[in-house]
Amino acid sequence: MARKTITITLEKGRDEGKRFVITEMSAMKAEKWAARALFGIMGSEKLDLKKIGGMEKVAEIGVAILSKIPIEVAEPLMDELMKCIEILPNPSDPMVRRPVEEDDIEEIASLFKLKAEVLKLHIDFFTAAAA
Numbered sequence: 001m002a003r004k005t006i007t008i009t010l011e012k013g014r015d016e017g018k019r020f021v022i023t024e025m026s027a028m029k030a031e032k033w034a035a036r037a038l039f040g041i042m043g044s045e046k047l048d049l050k051k052i053g054g055m056e057k058v059a060e061i062g063v064a065i066l067s068k069i070p071i072e073v074a075e076p077l078m079d080e081l082m083k084c085i086e087i088l089p090n091p092s093d094p095m096v097r098r099p100v101e102e103d104d105i106e107e108i109a110s111l112f113k114l115k116a117e118v119l120k121l122h123i124d125f126f127t128a129a130a131a
Helices: 027-042 054-061 063-068 071-082 108-130
Strands: 005-009 019-023 085-088
Touching: 005 108, 019 108, 027 071, 071 108
Parallel strands: none
Antiparallel strands: 005 019, 019 085
16 A cells, blocks of 8 residues: 655745645654654653554644754654655646755745644554554
């Protein structure tokens, strides 16, 4: 089965009209991401992700979770979220997509929106798996 994807069109600011494709991480990558995020918040305390809720719980907390983690832990986590996002640079050809480059996004709010959408996509994945 293929990984779930969504297409997002930004609606505000200098990034209005830009389109992005978000693809979910593999289950193994998502679990490791969630563990590192939770460990970053709670220090070195050992946690059972199954009891906490794994990626679903992390996504429930949202992008704000990264603000509570030391930057040396948070930065690679944010970079991993961005690896889930590709830009559709040519509106007339939706088959062309590429990784996001620094100059593709001009608004900080757009970055938050896209990262939140990555987390939402993973909530849907884990909610469906639990059902």
